[in-house]
Amino acid sequence: MWKVKTTQKEIYLTFDDGPIPTVTNFVLEELKKWNAQATFFCVGDNIQKHPNIYRQLLAQGHRIGNHTYHHQKGTKTPNQVYYQDIDDCQKLMATDNESPLFRPPYGKLRYRQLKQLSKKYRIVMWHIIAGDFLPKMTAKKCLRVLIRNTQKGSIIVLHDNQKTFSILKEVLPQYLAHFAQRGYQFKKLP
Numbered sequence: 297m298w299k300v301k302t303t304q305k306e307i308y309l310t311f312d313d314g315p316i317p318t319v320t321n322f323v324l325e326e327l328k329k330w331n332a333q334a335t336f337f338c339v340g341d342n343i344q345k346h347p348n349i350y351r352q353l354l355a356q357g358h359r360i361g362n363h364t365y366h367h368q369k370g371t372k373t374p375n376q377v378y379y380q381d382i383d384d385c386q387k388l389m390a391t392d393n394e395s396p397l398f399r400p401p402y403g404k405l406r407y408r409q410l411k412q413l414s415k416k417y418r419i420v421m422w423h424i425i426a427g428d429f430l431p432k433m434t435a436k437k438c439l440r441v442l443i444r445n446t447q448k449g450s451i452i453v454l455h456d457n458q459k460t461f462s463i464l465k466e467v468l469p470q471y472l473a474h475f476a477q478r479g480y481q482f483k484k485l486p
């Protein structure tokens with residue numbers, strides 16, 4: 297899935313790599329201000345370390361997706377090890393297992409892994425990746441890329457991790473305000 301098919305003014309924000317203290321809490325507060333829902337692709341190791349923040353994500357009605365236990369790169373990991381890592385994360389999530397979501401770290405997967413994982417998971421990629429993690433990215437540029445490219449049904453990737461927090465802190469409130477004021481709703485993935 298790269299985009300959600302819709303004619304409505306809907307945006308699908310996704311946050312990868314959390315839950316992380318302070319950063320994820322900040323995201324939750326900002327989303328709440330606009331009554332926005334989002335999808336969090338969590339790393340199992342971080343769920344294990346920060347269970348309280350994880351529970352808050354669920355309590356606030358957001359959707360959770362699997363992002364492996366150790367943030368593994370599929371193309372660099374033997375298939376069985378990779379599947380096990382994803383299973384380990386899934387077990388921790390204790391959330392709806394009916395149509396679980398998975399996003400491969402770094403967006404990298406072998407074709408064989410994609411085929412195998414598609415049996416159980418909906419594989420979620422993105423419509424816009426704003427490069428919040430790139431070394432030379434600035435908040436201003438990141439926001440501009442996001443605003444210019446957002447469409448109805450866009451799936452947006454941001455990161456709730458420590459490395460990107462300085463950018464996220466500036467970008468997220470402005471992005472939410474910009475589109476909320478134009479009648480958009482922020483939804484979790486279907």
Ligand SMILES: [Zn+2]
Pocket residue numbers: 312313363367401402
């Ligand atoms: Zn990631």
